[in-house]
Amino acid sequence: MAAVNYRHAFHAGNFGDCVKHAVLVWLLRALQRKVAPLYVLDTHAGVGRYDLNAGAAARTEEWQRGIGQLLDDPPPLLADYVGLVQSLGLYPGSPAIVRALLRPYDRLVCCELHPEDAASLRRHFAADTQVAVHHRDAWEALGALLPPKERRGLVLIDPPFEGPQEFAALADGLATGWQRFRTGVFATWYPFKQRAPVRQFLADMQQSGVRDIVIAELCLREPVDPVRLNGCGMLVVNPPYRFEQELPAILTALLGRLGDRDPGAATTVRRIVDE
């Protein structure tokens, strides 16, 4: 197994997490409009909970310009996500957010490659019969853990983007997962530092054969500085009903609090592949 250097604790609660987790909450609520059981696969789970006032998160304080801007009097469209954060105590990573929203007949499977993070997440969910934690490679899991017996599911793919090959791995992983589970909803987060890698990733997805893809992007400024996280996006395959109608206002609400009125700031919700 490859070693993982990335530690999400340095970035927990930053604006990228806020975009990702606000969209995640919207997707879960939308999928739970139907009563049928739901399967959630979180391929890059992390440790699930982060203390923003200690350790790595306190050192970078990235969260101050992220969730720190949303906690007081959150805009109504973000109240669901922010209310969850407030009710869960430590800043919740994706497994904690999903777990909080599972109905008694839904289940969550988490994969995490970092041995300590996987062990910590497994300890946290040890007594929970609705959650399974695997110390496992995400790209391999997308082939092995799909399709679920429920036939209804959300797959969250949230790689660390440690190396330049990660966009290509993501496009391959999405295509692999979709081949095995064509009705599944796939949501993946990606960073926006410069335009070229994102443009190439979206072009690869348009060539991949995967159908029904919409992207939701938020840029804090023009994405021209390769060493800054200038923005981020969520690419969603098989988006639930009303995603394209409702996400623009959610992104605008996020930008209203997380942006600093930079003239290059922008939000986009755009279909890149038809159904």
Ligand SMILES: C[S@@+](CC[C@H](N)C(=O)[O-])C[C@H]1O[C@@H](n2cnc3c(N)ncnc32)[C@H](O)[C@@H]1O
């Ligand atoms: C961006 S963080 C995940 C954050 C989490 N999804 C959340 O929203 O709270 C990426 C995680 O993926 C893990 N990771 C890196 N490469 C992996 C791989 N090939 N398979 C599974 N996990 C991996 C890292 O250890 C890290 O915890």
